[in-house]
Amino acid sequence: MTINTPLVNGTSYCTVTAYSNDSFEKTVEFYTRFLELEQLAEFSNKEAAILSNGIISIKVSLSVDAAKQSAVEEQIKQLESVTKTKDWRSQVSQTLVFNTSDIFSLQDALSTLEYPSQSYPSSINPMELYTIDPLGNIIGVTSTKNAVSIKPTKSSNSPVSVSSTNTDGSLSKNHSFTDLSYRMKTTDAYPSLPNKTTTAGKKSIAVMTSGGDAQGMNSNVRAIVRSTLFKGCRSFVVMEGYEGLVKGGPEYIKEVSWEDVRGWSTEGGTNIGTARCLEFRQREGRLLGAQHLIEAGVDALIVCGGDGSLTGADLFRSEWPSLIKELVDTNRISQEQFQRYQHLNICGTVGSIDNDMSTTDATIGAYSALDRICTAIDYVEATANSHSRAFVVEVMGRNCGWLALLAGIATSADYIFIPEKPATSSEWQDQMCDIVAKHRARGKRTTIVIVAEGAISADLTPISPADVHKVLVDRLGLDTRITTLGHVQRGGTAVAYDRMLATLQGVEAVNAVLESNPDTPSPLIAINENKIVRKPLVESVRLTKSVAEAIQAKDFKKAMSLRDTEFVEHLNNFMAINSADHNEALLPADKRLKIAIVNVGAPAGGINSAVYSMATYCMSQGHKPYAIYNGWSGLARHESVRSLKWEDMIGWQSRGGSELGTNRATPKDADMGMIAYYFQKYQFDGLVIVGGFEAFESLHQLERARDSYPAFRIPMVLIPATLSNNVPGTEYSLGSDTALNALMEYCDVVKQSAASTRGRAFVVDVQGGNSGYLATCASLVVGAHASYVPEEGISLEQLSQDIENLAEAFDRSEGRNGFGKLILKSTNASNALTAEDLARVITAEAKGQFDAKAAYPGHVQQGGLPSPIDRTRATRFAIRAVDFIENQQDTIRSAREANDDFTADDKAVSGTAAVLGVKGSHVVYTSIRQLYDYETEISKRMPKVIHWEQIRAIADHLVGRKRVD
Numbered sequence: 031m032t033i034n035t036p037l038v039n040g041t042s043y044c045t046v047t048a049y050s051n052d053s054f055e056k057t058v059e060f061y062t063r064f065l066e067l068e069q070l071a072e073f074s075n076k077e078a079a080i081l082s083n084g085i086i087s088i089k090v091s092l093s094v095d096a097a098k099q100s101a102v103e104e105q106i107k108q109l110e111s112v113t114k115t116k117d118w119r120s121q122v123s124q125t126l127v128f129n130t131s132d133i134f135s136l137q138d139a140l141s142t143l144e145y146p147s148q149s150y151p152s153s154i155n156p157m158e159l160y161t162i163d164p165l166g167n168i169i170g171v172t173s174t175k176n177a178v179s180i181k182p183t184k185s186s187n188s189p190v191s192v193s194s195t196n197t198d199g200s201l202s203k204n205h206s207f208t209d210l211s212y213r214m215k216t217t218d219a220y221p222s223l224p225n226k227t228t229t230a231g232k233k234s235i236a237v238m239t240s241g242g243d244a245q246g247m248n249s250n251v252r253a254i255v256r257s258t259l260f261k262g263c264r265s266f267v268v269m270e271g272y273e274g275l276v277k278g279g280p281e282y283i284k285e286v287s288w289e290d291v292r293g294w295s296t297e298g299g300t301n302i303g304t305a306r307c308l309e310f311r312q313r314e315g316r317l318l319g320a321q322h323l324i325e326a327g328v329d330a331l332i333v334c335g336g337d338g339s340l341t342g343a344d345l346f347r348s349e350w351p352s353l354i355k356e357l358v359d360t361n362r363i364s365q366e367q368f369q370r371y372q373h374l375n376i377c378g379t380v381g382s383i384d385n386d387m388s389t390t391d392a393t394i395g396a397y398s399a400l401d402r403i404c405t406a407i408d409y410v411e412a413t414a415n416s417h418s419r420a421f422v423v424e425v426m427g428r429n430c431g432w433l434a435l436l437a438g439i440a441t442s443a444d445y446i447f448i449p450e451k452p453a454t455s456s457e458w459q460d461q462m463c464d465i466v467a468k469h470r471a472r473g474k475r476t477t478i479v480i481v482a483e484g485a486i487s488a489d490l491t492p493i494s495p496a497d498v499h500k501v502l503v504d505r506l507g508l509d510t511r512i513t514t515l516g517h518v519q520r521g522g523t524a525v526a527y528d529r530m531l532a533t534l535q536g537v538e539a540v541n542a543v544l545e546s547n548p549d550t551p552s553p554l555i556a557i558n559e560n561k562i563v564r565k566p567l568v569e570s571v572r573l574t575k576s577v578a579e580a581i582q583a584k585d586f587k588k589a590m591s592l593r594d595t596e597f598v599e600h601l602n603n604f605m606a607i608n609s610a611d612h613n614e615a616l617l618p619a620d621k622r623l624k625i626a627i628v629n630v631g632a633p634a635g636g637i638n639s640a641v642y643s644m645a646t647y648c649m650s651q652g653h654k655p656y657a658i659y660n661g662w663s664g665l666a667r668h669e670s671v672r673s674l675k676w677e678d679m680i681g682w683q684s685r686g687g688s689e690l691g692t693n694r695a696t697p698k699d700a701d702m703g704m705i706a707y708y709f710q711k712y713q714f715d716g717l718v719i720v721g722g723f724e725a726f727e728s729l730h731q732l733e734r735a736r737d738s739y740p741a742f743r744i745p746m747v748l749i750p751a752t753l754s755n756n757v758p759g760t761e762y763s764l765g766s767d768t769a770l771n772a773l774m775e776y777c778d779v780v781k782q783s784a785a786s787t788r789g790r791a792f793v794v795d796v797q798g799g800n801s802g803y804l805a806t807c808a809s810l811v812v813g814a815h816a817s818y819v820p821e822e823g824i825s826l827e828q829l830s831q832d833i834e835n836l837a838e839a840f841d842r843s844e845g846r847n848g849f850g851k852l853i854l855k856s857t858n859a860s861n862a863l864t865a866e867d868l869a870r871v872i873t874a875e876a877k878g879q880f881d882a883k884a885a886y887p888g889h890v891q892q893g894g895l896p897s898p899i900d901r902t903r904a905t906r907f908a909i910r911a912v913d914f915i916e917n918q919q920d921t922i923r924s925a926r927e928a929n930d931d932f933t934a935d936d937k938a939v940s941g942t943a944a945v946l947g948v949k950g951s952h953v954v955y956t957s958i959r960q961l962y963d964y965e966t967e968i969s970k971r972m973p974k975v976i977h978w979e980q981i982r983a984i985a986d987h988l989v990g991r992k993r994v995d
């Protein structure tokens with residue numbers, strides 16, 4: 031803390047800094063003291079800042095009354111006592127990583143220090159936090175609402191200025207900082223990159239896979255091995271799960287190197303073997319396990335497995351003291367070993383297709399298994415349709431219904447059976463037959479019923495596919511077949527989501543074991559609301575067990591609540607869309623609306639699913655859904671509006687492309703007047719736009735046109751859908767997952783070709799406009815040697831470094847397989863260099879040692895069928911969009927009634943035209959005004975803040991890419 035001028039009557043300037051990375055409690059105390067100080071002195075100028083490693087700083091100018099001077103000085107001393115005294119500059123890292131929940135708690139305290147700003151209306155952003163570099167320069171501004179921070183990229187060169195103002199409006203700071211194109215946001219969503227440590231005190235970290243194999247386990251092992259080595263530690267794998275521990279020795283507990291896991295991300299199953307090991311369930315088995323770990327000199331064990339494996343891990347942890355005591359007492363380990371291995375440093379990463387572990391939203395493998403199920407059902411649909419048959423499809427999941435539920439939504443199945451929502455035998459029979467019969471009566475030629483392998487009726491009796499088959503045949507006379515998908519569900523390579531999840535969790539698991547001390551509870555690495563987090567293993571195991579107990583006690587509500595955070599919402603969504611208008615509408619007649627939907631921009635996976643879900647949900651609510659075909663130009667030129675009928679949309683949930691037709695014209699391009707005319711004619715009460723940046727532009731234009739055209743004075747909402755994932759207001763757009771998977775599959779094939787050719791690299795040209803999201807995520811999931819994105823550009827220094835790295839890698843390969851190299855280049859990463867040019871440059875520089883070729887996946891990146899993630903998220907978004915239109919009716923009505931000149935400047939009214947987005951797992955709505963005016967780099971068609979910088983760092987780190995700063 032510095033007091034720049036002595037405290038005297040009048041204004042004195044005082045800088046106070048709190049170091050929140052040290053202790054959160056300390057920081058809270060700091061604020062409390064700070065607020066007390068505010069009671070004693072008048073603050074005329076306040077600045078709150080988040081430093082670049084999460085440290086909080088506050089600067090104030092104090093006007094001190096002479097009578098209170100000593101009290102103020104005393105209070106400042108108190109403040110000093112909760113302020114870290116070490117020289118913090120040496121500790122400040124360049125990466126900002128802070129815990130969002132901490133920030134949210136701190137906001138309450140911070141909001142009392144309202145920091146006014148002219149660049150953001152205070153009603154929108156009551157306060158800004160500043161990111162400050164180690165030398166005290168402001169390098170970014172943060173909205174406390176989003177708890178995001180902004181920092182410039184390293185190779186930046188275009189100046190961006192940030193100004194802040196005092197309470198009286200005078201300029202307080204005007205900073206220019208260089209920022210290449212956009213500012214990157216780093217939150218705690220991703221694990222921090224491990225810092226390289228020295229080999230002093232080298233630890234040995236082992237990883238094993240256990241239980242049923244799951245796609246993505248190999249990515250997890252690869253990330254753990256490489257992060258371990260990067261940290262200067264020794265890396266081991268335990269072969270064959272717990273069996274390897276029980277058997278022990280170098281054959282089962284093997285030391286591995288960086289090269290041993292090369293290319294593993296693209297391989298299915300688990301390359302280090304897995305097993306269901308009976309001996310480990312016995313104490314003697316665990317005793318042997320402990321002995322063998324100690325003999326191998328392993329300090330920490332990371333277990334990738336399902337609920338069973340992690341239950342075993344938890345038991346092993348709790349028994350450890352007694353196990354080593356017995357080992358030393360029976361001379362199976364030495365006193366020295368006994369002393370050294372006092373604590374079992376253990377960590378779980380959840381790998382299982384079942385998604386049945388409490389406290390994590392997704393387990394590694396679950397989305398890949400879902401993908402296999404949806405692909406199989408999409409296939410079955412074709413034959414079912416040909417014969418007009420019913421199919422009962424049994425899916426895995428043990429006692430969890432997640433796979434069946436999500437597959438039910440993604441394939442618009444007619445009926446599902448899951449353990450969490452059982453019915454009595456007569457209830458389910460009647461309900462299923464009623465729904466299937468209604469679907470058939472409306473012309474549906476296929477019937478798909480999904481049965482989770484753990485399905486039960488309300489009295490806990492298992493429901494088998496044969497039971498369901500019998501009812502469909504006996505009561506409905508349907509030609510019915512049973513398809514048991516079996517182990518196909520665990521087959522094939524991991525989808526992109528699982529590769530990312532497994533990789534990020536692997537990196538975090540190594541961080542966790544290295545940071546742990548004997549007092550740290552053993553962690554499980556989970557994903558919550560899209561953030562990689564640590565949970566106490568013991569608690570996760572306890573909660574998981576309580577799901578089974580709740581089902582046994584027939585407390586199904588509790589069982590469901592212990593599943594992942596979206597489970598109940600998914601179930602309600604499934605029920606709402608699958609019965610459409612077959613029953614009495616839910617809303618009374620006066621609440622029923624006419625809602626239009628339109629697709630704008632390029633096709634993206636999930637667009638049809640959004641239309642289908644929106645329309646069927648509207649029907650179940652009692653609304654009338656209208657489709658605008660062929661975008662705004664279709665409407666303006668051909669009045670292409672039709673009300674959507676259930677029977678017209680059969681199969682749309684799973685279909686790629688856009689059934690309604692889409693193009694890039696905005697309302698202004700098409701004809702604003704004609705569009706308003708048709709809105710008036712059809713008396714729409716709400717509008718849902720599905721699309722990317724042109725859809726965003728469209729919403730902006732319509733909202734601004736409300737003053738001139740009363741027909742647009744209705745709630746309007748945008749569902750973001752574009753593979754570029756560049757729509758402001760959301761971290762995720764429909765279609766980006768489909769595109770990522772399409773690109774990933776393409777890259778896997780190209781990489782295989784490169785590996786077989788030996789000495790070859792491919793430069794893959796990646797779509798995405800000015801957004802490097804797709805190239806960045808793809809580089810992580812395919813293990814690309816390097817990626818170039820528009821946000822960073824291509825510097826000659828980095829390019830030459832990458833070529834040098836490439837030469838080194840090919841040198842090391844000595845002609846072995848597995849050395850296919852990929853470089854991903856966003857088309858817009860450079861205006862000067864195409865993928866072709868890059869390939870030529872690399873070939874020339876390689877001087878015959880290797881060569882490079884360009885590869886252009888082009889529009890293949892739009893994907894064929896939408897991925898299950900895009901389908902199920904489309905359903906969630908569409909239903910939320912209709913809810914939004916319902917909820918905004920009163921606001922818009924009173925605004926219409928109150929004012930002939932529609933005052934869209936009013937915040938509540940402008941909020942009725944919004945972008946629906948996802949932040950973490952939360953669906954949020956942000957007004958188009960706020961986004962367009964303050965959060966968008968219009969010329970670049972990009973949000974000002976992007977959230978995935980850390981993925982780039984991790985992708986680079988796992989392939990050993992050297993960066994030129």
Ligand SMILES: Nc1ncnc2c1ncn2[C@@H]1O[C@H](COP(=O)(O)OP(=O)(O)OP(=O)(O)O)[C@@H](O)[C@H]1O
Nearest residue numbers: 241242272306307310311335336337338339342382
């Ligand atoms: N209660 C327990 N005590 C000791 N070990 C256990 C326990 N439960 C499971 N294990 C060990 O973990 C192994 C795997 O458990 P399980 O077969 O339940 O699979 P899982 O890890 O739940 O994975 P998945 O369900 O995806 O197949 C078991 O074979 C056993 O070796």
Ligand SMILES: O=P(O)(O)OC[C@H]1O[C@](O)(CO)[C@@H](O)[C@@H]1O
Nearest residue numbers: 242336382383384426427428520
């Ligand atoms: O592969 P196994 O041993 O036959 O086990 C099948 C079980 O494993 C899982 O695939 C994963 O737990 C379950 O869904 C299924 O019940």
Ligand SMILES: [Mg+2]
Nearest residue numbers: 336337338382
């Ligand atoms: Mg299990």
